[in-house]
Amino acid sequence: MSSALTIGARALTTNLAALQVIGHNIANVNTEGYSRQSVQLSTSGYQQFGNGFYGKGVEIATVERSYNAYLTREARSTSSVAAADSARLDRLTQLESLFPTGDSGLGTAINDMLNAWGDVSSSPSNLTARVVVLSEAEDFATRLRNTAGQLDLMALNSQQQAEGIVGDINKLAQDLVTVNKQLQEAGGSRHTPNDLLDTRDKILAQLSQQVQISTMEADNGMVNVFVAGSQPLVLGLQANRLEVTRDPADTSRIALSFVQGGQSTRVETGLLGGGELSGLMTFINEDLTDVRNQLGRLAVGIATTLNEQHKLGVDLKGNPGQDFFVPPASARGIAAASNTGTASITATVSDPTALVASDYDVRFDGSNYAIVRLSDGNTQTFSSLTPAPVVDGLTFTLASGSLATNDSYRLKPFEAAARDLQVALGSPERLAAASPVQVTPGTGNAGGLSVESLYAISLPATGATVAFQADGTYTINGALPGTPFKPGVPIEANGWSLTLRGTPTAGDTFTVGASSTTGIGQNAGNAKAILDLRERPTFEGVALADGYVGLFSNVGTRVQSAKFASDFSASVAQTAETARSNEAGVNLDEEAARLLQFQQAYQASAKFLQIAQSTFDSLLQTVGR
């Protein structure tokens, strides 16, 4: 009798508890990170009687949490990668907006500035044409400075954002420690603390959004978290910290360091693996630096090339040309923190057509000096720094002091170039459109040759006589053998370049000498030289006037590949998350069906109790008087 009541009572409470768990599931259908809980029922054992084994009813063994460790880990790591790609894509899209094509871009400014020299070449004494050249150059310099300023702002914002993320990570680590503590207190029992574990997993998911983590779980549910490969962020009840530090060799980059027990170790950003922090660090340290160097190289290439040719000309007052743009400052070597030497190294531009957009390191290993191009790791070794070695169009000069063994100096020749570009000329009369040399044809010339252009290509440009022989070759100052003549191909000698067209006759001579000062208003030789600069291959083979094309297409390609990567990793992450939540998530229809199931069971148990009670009543009725 009592066992029937017990069975009934137990069934009632069990079914009620089951309904409660279902209710908990329904209530938490939209809770993020919630894993579906289900009751595990088991029989309450048995009793042995003479005529058989009688069961004692039902009891709840435990409330189980629906959880697949593998799927959860997959979802976490793929979401890390997706977060990294997405963070980088966001930033790169912003970066791309700084480099528009078309009329508002730098390419139009460069071409307008160079093409304006054509009007000066048509009428060298016309001041209006000269003023136009100066104002186009100002426009170019302004656009360049604005872009560089925006890049700086973006770098600052990104660095602040990185600091914010690191703060978040540290806070989450602390939260995890709290949960670990609670798990420790709840541990030891036979049952799993389901909701606590859900909280723990939620924190881990948030953490993996910020940075890729790997976890090791203990039996009681406490978890140890490792970042950047093997740095222990959370070890049991102790949380360590990540910190953002300025890279000592390079203030434009930032570095991460891991602080444990008062000691801080540098974290290589390549080991971060994923997470928003990793994407941001890649953007700051690689993408932003690369683009800034390319912009700087554009500025340096154009400014130096234009300056060099401008100084080979003569202005309207008869003075030799000055610098057109303020010359870009030489880069000064930044010593690494571990240096023991006292050297002062500078890098100056010596050949603007050979520049590569990269930072450089100068290292000394005790016997040889290595100059490393940081964009691709290309190294050139020299046994001594005198005479000053020339690498990629830059001359590296040891100004003072010397390098000790294992010293390293970082040089950034292009970092500040775009930020500081200014036009150095103020007055249109200072535009050096005239050439310092002029050509006089001999009086006996047959007249079949005409002069297309003459300008200086290096100083000093000294005079010489070009004489044509009967075999169609020409000699310079009579030096045999003669060179074959091709119309339209420049004749270069003694620092000038002369281009003739037409047919030569034997005995034709052309004498190149210093320009007369009275003819400055008619002399546009240097203006033609600057127009010819448009075709000079300057940026790794690309012509000067097309320099911007390489820059924006580099940015565009980066964004496009980041977009592909982000799309791909986002879809992978979504698939993994769907798989995980399909295993662990709540399905309302399923819960509704189970609700009915346990409701029926409850009704049946209640009915049973009622029946058990009524049998007792009828027994009492029968036996009682």
Added chain:
Amino acid sequence: MRIATANAFDNTIAQLTRRQADLAKQQERLSSGKQVLKPSDDPVAATLAETAKNKLARNEADLRALKASRTSLEQVESGLGESSDLIQQVRELFVTAGNGAFTDSEREDVARQLESLRERLVAVANRTDTNGRTLFGGLGGSSTPFVDTYTASGATVVFQGQRGQAAAGNTSLPSTLDGDAIWMRVPQGNGTFTVSLGAGNTGSVRTDMGEVSNLSAVTGDAYQIAFADVGGQMQYSITNTTTGLPVAGQTGMPYQSGQTIAFDGLSLTLKDGPAAGDTVDINPVSASTDLFKVVQNAIDALRVTGTGANAQRTQALTQSLTELDSAHDRVLLARGRAGEWLNRADSLDSLLGDRSAALKIEKSNLEDLDLIQGISDFQTQQTALDAAIKAYAQVQKLSLFSAI
């Protein structure tokens, strides 16, 4: 396979958001008319479009320069036309001045007119274009290429421009001509030698310009024909003044007015009667003269007085006429060249215009949206979004809770 409710909703929302983003992007494309809005949409197309734009800008600059050159060349051509007209007027005056019946004052009148024509010739040669560039200065030089200087030996024009002709490039034309080659290279006499009368001639003998009859026999020496009266008959003897030897077979020859004398590859015709002791000098041509000097020589000849002035005058005017014709030829040649360049300007104009059009088409092909394709894509995406929304609306109605 189980499906978690929350996750199903999340996925649907993600899909809807994606479709909406695609639709918005297509809308942006339609409203701007461009396929490639940012370089990342299609880096290759963006690069090619920008390069085409650069070439277009270069083309525009070339067209501008061509226009400036054409304006200058038109002015050059009209200047040469004016110079040619002035030379015609000078020629007429030369012919008029040869009239033997003129008095001194009439000749002075002609001389004055010639002087004013000479000044105008210099002015035309010094013309500049609207930007201050000299039209005939050659490769540069002073802003006044032809300077009239007055020295003890008379008025001479000095060329202070820069000798040499600017070349026409692939898509450009010169804006100036070499004035030195046009006006300052007039050959003296008949090109090989000049014939002048001795300064102290008293007779009326005069000659024509002479010609080269046998180029290979020309020695390039100077000669003198001396007349002597021998027994009532006028005889002439020719001496090679460079070698000092008399010319073979030309000593003591009888003279007749109108006869042609030929020796050492040269021949000339003598007219009228010389007096005894008169000489005729034949000098080889060493340097060129210039148009202005030719006119000046004629002016000076008109002012010569004294005995034998007529003969001197006639001789000088004959020489000036021949030299003037040579000068005129050179001006006409230069004018022809300028005209040919103007023709080339036309064809270059149309070439550059065609290039501009082709580049614009290329740029548009790369960058611009094909409107029909764009609108059809927009419709497709609209339909897709619509379908996704409707499907979602249907599915979310289905729930067991609404049945129990």
